[in-house]
Amino acid sequence: MLEMKQPQDRALLRRLALASQGLLQTQPYGQGLAGARNAINHLGYIQIDTISVVERAHHHVFYTRVPDFKPAMTNELLVQGDIFEYWSHAAAFLPIADFRFSLPYKHAIKSGQTHWYKTRDQKLMHELLARIRSEGPIRSRDVKGDTKQRAGWWDWKPAKQALEQLYMEGDLMVSSRAGFQKTYDLTERVLPSHINTQMPSLEEFAEHLLEQQLRCHGLVTLKGLTYLRRNTELRKAVKNLVSARLAQGTLEQVQVSNGEVFLLEAGALERFVSPSSNRMLILSPFDNSVIQRDRLKALFQFDYQIECYLPEVKRQYGYFCLPLLYGDEFIGRMNAKAHRKTGHLEIKALHFHPHQFDDELVIAAWLEAIIAFSQFQQCQTVSLTQVYPNTLIQRLQNALKSLT
CATH class of the missing domain: 3.40.630 (Aminopeptidase)
Structure with missing residues:
Protein backbone atom coordinates (compact mmCIF):
# COMPACT_ATOMS: atom_id res chain seq x y z
CA MET A 1 0.00 0.00 0.00
CA LEU A 2 1.33 3.41 -0.99
CA GLU A 3 1.39 6.05 1.76
CA MET A 4 0.62 9.57 0.53
CA LYS A 5 1.01 11.89 3.49
CA GLN A 6 3.08 14.77 2.12
CA PRO A 7 1.41 18.00 0.95
CA GLN A 8 2.39 17.37 -2.69
CA ASP A 9 0.91 13.87 -2.47
CA ARG A 10 -2.40 15.16 -1.13
CA ALA A 11 -2.46 17.82 -3.86
CA LEU A 12 -2.11 15.10 -6.51
CA LEU A 13 -4.98 13.12 -4.99
CA ARG A 14 -7.15 16.23 -4.76
CA ARG A 15 -6.59 17.06 -8.40
CA LEU A 16 -7.40 13.49 -9.44
CA ALA A 17 -10.65 13.64 -7.43
CA LEU A 18 -11.68 17.06 -8.75
CA ALA A 19 -10.77 16.32 -12.36
CA SER A 20 -12.87 13.15 -12.16
CA GLN A 21 -15.75 15.33 -10.96
CA GLY A 22 -15.33 17.80 -13.82
CA LEU A 23 -14.40 20.63 -11.45
CA LEU A 24 -10.95 21.56 -12.78
CA GLN A 25 -11.97 22.06 -16.40
CA THR A 26 -14.12 24.90 -17.72
CA GLN A 27 -16.38 22.70 -19.87
CA PRO A 28 -15.49 19.05 -19.30
CA TYR A 29 -18.74 17.72 -20.76
CA GLY A 30 -19.60 20.36 -23.35
CA GLN A 31 -22.25 23.07 -23.18
CA GLY A 32 -26.01 23.40 -22.84
CA LEU A 33 -28.34 20.44 -23.10
CA ALA A 34 -25.77 18.08 -24.65
CA GLY A 35 -23.29 19.02 -21.94
CA ALA A 36 -25.86 18.33 -19.21
CA ARG A 37 -26.59 14.91 -20.73
CA ASN A 38 -22.88 14.08 -20.83
CA ALA A 39 -22.40 15.36 -17.28
CA ILE A 40 -24.99 13.11 -15.65
CA ASN A 41 -23.85 10.12 -17.69
CA HIS A 42 -20.37 10.65 -16.27
CA LEU A 43 -21.38 11.51 -12.70
CA GLY A 44 -23.90 8.68 -12.40
CA TYR A 45 -26.46 10.61 -10.37
CA ILE A 46 -27.45 14.14 -9.38
CA GLN A 47 -29.25 14.50 -6.08
CA ILE A 48 -32.66 16.18 -6.05
CA ASP A 49 -33.35 18.51 -3.16
CA THR A 50 -36.32 20.64 -2.14
CA ILE A 51 -34.48 23.53 -0.48
CA SER A 52 -34.86 26.71 -2.54
CA VAL A 53 -32.83 29.29 -0.60
CA VAL A 54 -30.73 29.49 -3.75
CA GLU A 55 -31.32 27.62 -7.03
CA ARG A 56 -32.12 24.00 -6.23
CA ALA A 57 -29.25 21.55 -5.77
CA HIS A 58 -29.90 19.46 -8.89
CA HIS A 59 -29.73 22.53 -11.10
CA HIS A 60 -26.75 23.89 -9.16
CA VAL A 61 -24.69 20.73 -9.80
CA PHE A 62 -25.29 20.98 -13.55
CA TYR A 63 -24.55 24.73 -13.53
CA THR A 64 -21.17 24.22 -11.89
CA ARG A 65 -19.98 21.93 -14.69
CA VAL A 66 -21.92 22.88 -17.81
CA PRO A 67 -21.67 26.34 -19.42
CA ASP A 68 -24.98 27.69 -20.72
CA PHE A 69 -26.98 25.29 -18.56
CA LYS A 70 -30.55 26.44 -17.83
CA PRO A 71 -32.75 24.90 -15.09
CA ALA A 72 -35.45 24.02 -17.65
CA MET A 73 -32.99 21.61 -19.26
CA THR A 74 -33.37 19.14 -16.38
CA ASN A 75 -37.01 18.53 -17.24
CA GLU A 76 -36.12 18.47 -20.92
CA LEU A 77 -33.72 15.58 -20.26
CA LEU A 78 -36.46 13.85 -18.27
CA VAL A 79 -39.11 14.26 -20.96
CA GLN A 80 -36.71 13.14 -23.70
CA GLY A 81 -35.96 9.94 -21.78
CA ASP A 82 -32.27 10.70 -21.21
CA ILE A 83 -32.63 10.51 -17.42
CA PHE A 84 -35.09 9.14 -14.90
CA GLU A 85 -35.94 9.80 -11.28
CA TYR A 86 -35.41 7.27 -8.55
CA TRP A 87 -33.62 6.58 -5.31
CA SER A 88 -29.84 6.33 -5.28
CA HIS A 89 -28.45 7.12 -1.83
CA ALA A 90 -31.19 9.78 -1.91
CA ALA A 91 -33.77 11.01 -4.41
CA ALA A 92 -31.86 11.60 -7.63
CA PHE A 93 -31.81 12.01 -11.37
CA LEU A 94 -30.05 9.02 -12.93
CA PRO A 95 -28.85 8.19 -16.46
CA ILE A 96 -31.52 6.19 -18.27
CA ALA A 97 -28.87 3.66 -19.31
CA ASP A 98 -28.55 2.70 -15.62
CA PHE A 99 -32.25 1.94 -15.24
CA ARG A 100 -31.79 -1.78 -14.58
CA PHE A 101 -29.77 -1.00 -11.45
CA SER A 102 -32.87 0.58 -9.89
CA LEU A 103 -34.72 -2.75 -10.16
CA PRO A 104 -33.31 -4.50 -7.05
CA TYR A 105 -34.55 -1.76 -4.74
CA LYS A 106 -37.92 -1.60 -6.48
CA HIS A 107 -38.25 -5.35 -6.06
CA ALA A 108 -37.35 -5.07 -2.36
CA ILE A 109 -39.96 -2.35 -1.80
CA LYS A 110 -42.64 -4.32 -3.64
CA SER A 111 -41.74 -7.38 -1.57
CA GLY A 112 -42.41 -5.56 1.69
CA GLN A 113 -39.32 -3.53 2.55
CA THR A 114 -40.27 -0.13 3.98
CA HIS A 115 -39.08 3.03 2.32
CA TRP A 116 -41.47 5.76 3.49
CA TYR A 117 -44.59 3.92 4.69
CA LYS A 118 -45.07 0.87 6.87
CA THR A 119 -48.67 0.44 5.75
CA ARG A 120 -49.96 0.58 2.17
CA ASP A 121 -53.41 1.22 0.84
CA GLN A 122 -53.43 -1.51 -1.79
CA LYS A 123 -57.00 -0.73 -2.83
CA LEU A 124 -56.19 2.92 -3.51
CA MET A 125 -52.98 1.95 -5.30
CA HIS A 126 -54.94 -0.42 -7.56
CA GLU A 127 -57.53 2.28 -8.28
CA LEU A 128 -54.87 4.85 -9.15
CA LEU A 129 -53.08 2.44 -11.49
CA ALA A 130 -56.37 1.72 -13.26
CA ARG A 131 -57.13 5.42 -13.59
CA ILE A 132 -53.69 6.22 -15.02
CA ARG A 133 -53.93 3.29 -17.41
CA SER A 134 -57.26 4.50 -18.77
CA GLU A 135 -56.98 8.30 -18.45
CA GLY A 136 -53.26 8.97 -18.82
CA PRO A 137 -50.58 10.68 -16.68
CA ILE A 138 -51.57 12.23 -13.38
CA ARG A 139 -50.26 14.77 -10.89
CA SER A 140 -50.75 14.25 -7.18
CA ARG A 141 -52.74 17.47 -6.95
CA ASP A 142 -55.16 16.10 -9.56
CA VAL A 143 -56.29 13.45 -7.10
CA LYS A 144 -58.80 14.40 -4.45
CA GLY A 145 -57.85 13.25 -1.00
CA ASP A 146 -58.11 14.11 2.65
CA THR A 147 -58.15 17.90 2.84
CA LYS A 148 -57.61 18.16 6.60
CA GLN A 149 -54.71 20.33 7.75
CA ARG A 150 -51.54 18.29 7.63
CA ALA A 151 -48.57 18.44 9.99
CA GLY A 152 -45.86 18.48 7.33
CA TRP A 153 -44.43 16.88 4.22
CA TRP A 154 -44.28 13.47 5.91
CA ASP A 155 -48.06 13.50 6.44
CA TRP A 156 -49.05 13.51 2.77
CA LYS A 157 -52.62 12.87 1.78
CA PRO A 158 -53.42 9.20 1.03
CA ALA A 159 -53.44 9.65 -2.75
CA LYS A 160 -49.96 11.18 -2.71
CA GLN A 161 -48.71 8.34 -0.53
CA ALA A 162 -50.22 5.77 -2.87
CA LEU A 163 -48.67 7.42 -5.94
CA GLU A 164 -45.28 7.58 -4.27
CA GLN A 165 -45.51 3.96 -3.19
CA LEU A 166 -46.33 2.87 -6.75
CA TYR A 167 -43.38 4.93 -7.92
CA MET A 168 -41.02 3.36 -5.38
CA GLU A 169 -42.26 -0.12 -6.33
CA GLY A 170 -41.59 0.61 -9.99
CA ASP A 171 -45.12 0.55 -11.42
CA LEU A 172 -44.98 4.29 -12.08
CA MET A 173 -42.26 6.64 -13.26
CA VAL A 174 -42.03 10.41 -13.24
CA SER A 175 -42.66 11.47 -16.82
CA SER A 176 -42.09 15.19 -16.21
CA ARG A 177 -41.97 17.74 -13.44
CA ALA A 178 -42.67 21.43 -13.03
CA GLY A 179 -40.64 22.55 -10.04
CA PHE A 180 -41.61 19.99 -7.42
CA GLN A 181 -44.92 19.04 -8.99
CA LYS A 182 -44.33 15.60 -10.46
CA THR A 183 -46.37 13.94 -13.18
CA TYR A 184 -46.65 10.14 -12.91
CA ASP A 185 -47.29 7.66 -15.69
CA LEU A 186 -47.06 3.92 -16.20
CA THR A 187 -43.47 2.70 -16.42
CA GLU A 188 -44.16 0.91 -19.69
CA ARG A 189 -45.25 4.23 -21.24
CA VAL A 190 -42.32 6.27 -19.94
CA LEU A 191 -39.36 3.94 -20.30
CA PRO A 192 -37.76 3.96 -23.78
CA SER A 193 -38.18 0.58 -25.48
CA HIS A 194 -34.45 0.01 -26.02
CA ILE A 195 -33.54 0.16 -22.31
CA ASN A 196 -32.30 -3.02 -20.65
CA THR A 197 -34.76 -4.14 -17.97
CA GLN A 198 -33.04 -7.34 -16.89
CA MET A 199 -32.58 -7.66 -13.14
CA PRO A 200 -28.82 -7.41 -12.40
CA SER A 201 -27.09 -10.02 -10.31
CA LEU A 202 -25.29 -8.95 -7.13
CA GLU A 203 -22.00 -9.30 -8.98
CA GLU A 204 -23.20 -7.11 -11.86
CA PHE A 205 -24.48 -4.48 -9.43
CA ALA A 206 -21.18 -4.50 -7.54
CA GLU A 207 -19.23 -4.06 -10.77
CA HIS A 208 -21.53 -1.22 -11.82
CA LEU A 209 -20.98 0.62 -8.54
CA LEU A 210 -17.21 0.18 -8.62
CA GLU A 211 -16.85 1.36 -12.21
CA GLN A 212 -19.22 4.29 -11.69
CA GLN A 213 -17.50 5.50 -8.53
CA LEU A 214 -13.99 5.20 -9.96
CA ARG A 215 -15.12 7.07 -13.07
CA CYS A 216 -16.72 10.00 -11.26
CA HIS A 217 -14.51 10.21 -8.15
CA GLY A 218 -11.12 8.96 -9.31
CA LEU A 219 -10.44 7.37 -5.93
CA VAL A 220 -12.90 5.81 -3.50
CA THR A 221 -13.08 4.14 -0.10
CA LEU A 222 -14.62 0.72 0.38
CA LYS A 223 -17.29 2.32 2.56
CA GLY A 224 -17.95 5.05 0.00
CA LEU A 225 -18.66 2.53 -2.77
CA THR A 226 -21.94 1.61 -1.07
CA TYR A 227 -22.59 5.00 0.53
CA LEU A 228 -25.92 4.89 2.43
CA ARG A 229 -26.93 1.59 0.82
CA ARG A 230 -28.11 -0.79 3.50
CA ASN A 231 -28.00 -3.96 1.42
CA THR A 232 -25.67 -6.29 3.33
CA GLU A 233 -25.34 -8.76 0.45
CA LEU A 234 -24.48 -5.98 -1.98
CA ARG A 235 -21.80 -4.66 0.36
CA LYS A 236 -20.34 -8.15 0.61
CA ALA A 237 -20.31 -8.49 -3.19
CA VAL A 238 -18.54 -5.13 -3.53
CA LYS A 239 -15.94 -6.12 -0.96
CA ASN A 240 -15.31 -9.42 -2.77
CA LEU A 241 -14.96 -7.61 -6.10
CA VAL A 242 -12.49 -5.12 -4.66
CA SER A 243 -10.42 -7.94 -3.15
CA ALA A 244 -10.34 -9.72 -6.51
CA ARG A 245 -9.34 -6.54 -8.38
CA LEU A 246 -6.57 -5.84 -5.87
CA ALA A 247 -5.27 -9.39 -6.29
CA GLN A 248 -5.37 -9.00 -10.09
CA GLY A 249 -3.46 -5.74 -9.85
CA THR A 250 -6.10 -3.65 -11.64
CA LEU A 251 -6.76 -1.71 -8.42
CA GLU A 252 -4.28 -0.24 -5.99
CA GLN A 253 -4.54 1.33 -2.55
CA VAL A 254 -3.18 4.56 -1.09
CA GLN A 255 -3.30 5.73 2.50
CA VAL A 256 -3.59 9.40 3.45
CA SER A 257 -2.45 11.17 6.61
CA ASN A 258 -5.54 10.46 8.71
CA GLY A 259 -5.24 6.73 8.00
CA GLU A 260 -8.05 6.56 5.45
CA VAL A 261 -7.41 4.07 2.64
CA PHE A 262 -8.49 4.91 -0.90
CA LEU A 263 -8.83 2.63 -3.91
CA LEU A 264 -7.98 3.73 -7.43
CA GLU A 265 -7.29 2.21 -10.81
CA ALA A 266 -3.73 0.95 -11.15
CA GLY A 267 -1.60 3.61 -12.79
CA ALA A 268 -4.11 6.43 -12.26
CA LEU A 269 -1.58 8.55 -10.40
CA GLU A 270 0.88 8.37 -13.28
CA ARG A 271 -1.63 9.85 -15.73
CA PHE A 272 -1.67 13.57 -16.36
CA VAL A 273 -4.16 15.44 -14.23
CA SER A 274 -4.95 19.03 -15.11
CA PRO A 275 -3.22 21.45 -12.75
CA SER A 276 -5.43 23.61 -10.58
CA SER A 277 -6.21 27.17 -11.61
CA ASN A 278 -7.12 30.35 -9.78
CA ARG A 279 -10.82 29.82 -10.53
CA MET A 280 -13.34 29.76 -7.69
CA LEU A 281 -16.46 27.60 -7.76
CA ILE A 282 -19.47 28.06 -5.49
CA LEU A 283 -20.78 24.56 -4.90
CA SER A 284 -24.07 23.17 -3.67
CA PRO A 285 -24.08 21.46 -0.26
CA PHE A 286 -25.44 18.44 -2.14
CA ASP A 287 -22.78 18.48 -4.85
CA ASN A 288 -21.44 15.04 -5.74
CA SER A 289 -17.94 16.14 -4.72
CA VAL A 290 -18.87 17.07 -1.14
CA ILE A 291 -21.79 14.83 -0.20
CA GLN A 292 -19.55 12.17 1.40
CA ARG A 293 -18.34 14.24 4.36
CA ASP A 294 -15.74 11.75 5.66
CA ARG A 295 -14.15 11.59 2.22
CA LEU A 296 -14.17 15.39 2.01
CA LYS A 297 -12.37 15.70 5.33
CA ALA A 298 -9.79 13.00 4.55
CA LEU A 299 -8.87 14.33 1.09
CA PHE A 300 -9.31 18.09 1.54
CA GLN A 301 -9.13 18.64 5.31
CA PHE A 302 -12.49 20.39 4.92
CA ASP A 303 -14.82 19.69 7.84
CA TYR A 304 -18.21 20.50 6.36
Missing part, protein backbone atom coordinates in the same frame (compact mmCIF):
# COMPACT_ATOMS: atom_id res chain seq x y z
CA GLN A 305 -21.75 20.13 7.61
CA ILE A 306 -24.90 21.58 6.15
CA GLU A 307 -26.53 23.42 9.03
CA CYS A 308 -30.12 23.91 7.86
CA TYR A 309 -31.02 20.72 9.75
CA LEU A 310 -29.54 22.06 13.00
CA PRO A 311 -31.32 24.28 15.54
CA GLU A 312 -30.38 27.90 14.92
CA VAL A 313 -28.42 28.18 18.18
CA LYS A 314 -26.09 25.39 17.02
CA ARG A 315 -25.27 26.88 13.62
CA GLN A 316 -21.73 28.10 13.19
CA TYR A 317 -21.77 29.29 9.58
CA GLY A 318 -25.44 29.74 8.71
CA TYR A 319 -28.58 28.05 7.42
CA PHE A 320 -27.41 27.11 3.91
CA CYS A 321 -23.65 27.54 3.55
CA LEU A 322 -22.20 26.88 0.10
CA PRO A 323 -18.68 25.39 -0.08
CA LEU A 324 -16.10 27.55 -1.88
CA LEU A 325 -13.59 25.67 -4.02
CA TYR A 326 -10.52 27.67 -5.08
CA GLY A 327 -8.25 25.76 -7.43
CA ASP A 328 -7.95 22.38 -5.75
CA GLU A 329 -8.71 23.45 -2.18
CA PHE A 330 -11.85 24.27 -0.24
CA ILE A 331 -11.05 27.62 1.35
CA GLY A 332 -14.38 28.81 2.71
CA ARG A 333 -18.15 28.83 2.67
CA MET A 334 -20.86 31.35 1.88
CA ASN A 335 -24.29 31.69 3.49
CA ALA A 336 -26.57 33.17 0.85
CA LYS A 337 -30.22 33.65 -0.02
CA ALA A 338 -31.74 34.55 -3.38
CA HIS A 339 -34.69 36.96 -3.11
CA ARG A 340 -36.24 36.17 -6.47
CA LYS A 341 -39.14 38.61 -6.32
CA THR A 342 -36.76 41.55 -5.98
CA GLY A 343 -33.90 40.02 -7.98
CA HIS A 344 -31.47 40.39 -5.09
CA LEU A 345 -28.78 37.97 -3.88
CA GLU A 346 -28.15 38.45 -0.18
CA ILE A 347 -24.82 37.13 1.10
CA LYS A 348 -25.42 36.97 4.80
CA ALA A 349 -21.95 35.74 5.69
CA LEU A 350 -18.77 34.92 3.82
CA HIS A 351 -16.19 32.81 5.62
CA PHE A 352 -12.65 32.45 4.31
CA HIS A 353 -10.58 29.92 6.23
CA PRO A 354 -6.82 30.37 6.75
CA HIS A 355 -5.06 29.72 3.45
CA GLN A 356 -1.76 30.22 1.64
CA PHE A 357 -3.19 32.10 -1.35
CA ASP A 358 -2.81 35.77 -2.14
CA ASP A 359 -5.89 37.63 -0.88
CA GLU A 360 -6.14 39.77 -3.99
CA LEU A 361 -6.26 36.70 -6.22
CA VAL A 362 -8.90 35.10 -3.97
CA ILE A 363 -11.03 38.26 -4.00
CA ALA A 364 -10.79 38.55 -7.78
CA ALA A 365 -11.79 34.89 -8.20
CA TRP A 366 -14.70 35.28 -5.78
CA LEU A 367 -16.00 38.35 -7.57
CA GLU A 368 -15.90 36.58 -10.92
CA ALA A 369 -17.74 33.63 -9.40
CA ILE A 370 -20.36 35.87 -7.78
CA ILE A 371 -21.17 37.65 -11.04
CA ALA A 372 -21.96 34.33 -12.74
CA PHE A 373 -23.68 32.90 -9.66
CA SER A 374 -26.02 35.87 -9.22
CA GLN A 375 -27.00 35.64 -12.89
CA PHE A 376 -27.76 31.95 -12.38
CA GLN A 377 -30.03 32.97 -9.47
CA GLN A 378 -31.72 35.53 -11.76
CA CYS A 379 -30.55 38.27 -9.42
CA GLN A 380 -29.42 41.70 -10.58
CA THR A 381 -28.05 43.04 -7.28
CA VAL A 382 -25.81 41.58 -4.60
CA SER A 383 -25.22 42.60 -0.98
CA LEU A 384 -22.66 41.38 1.54
CA THR A 385 -23.27 41.67 5.29
CA GLN A 386 -20.52 39.82 7.15
CA VAL A 387 -17.04 38.64 6.18
CA TYR A 388 -14.61 36.53 8.14
CA PRO A 389 -11.89 37.63 8.60
CA ASN A 390 -13.47 41.07 8.84
CA THR A 391 -10.28 42.74 7.56
CA LEU A 392 -11.51 41.85 4.06
CA ILE A 393 -15.01 43.28 4.31
CA GLN A 394 -14.29 46.80 3.06
CA ARG A 395 -12.40 45.59 -0.01
CA LEU A 396 -15.11 43.08 -0.85
CA GLN A 397 -17.98 45.51 -0.38
CA ASN A 398 -16.22 48.15 -2.47
CA ALA A 399 -15.57 45.60 -5.19
CA LEU A 400 -19.24 44.60 -5.20
CA LYS A 401 -20.30 48.25 -5.50
CA SER A 402 -18.10 48.63 -8.55
CA LEU A 403 -20.07 45.87 -10.25
CA THR A 404 -23.42 47.67 -9.98
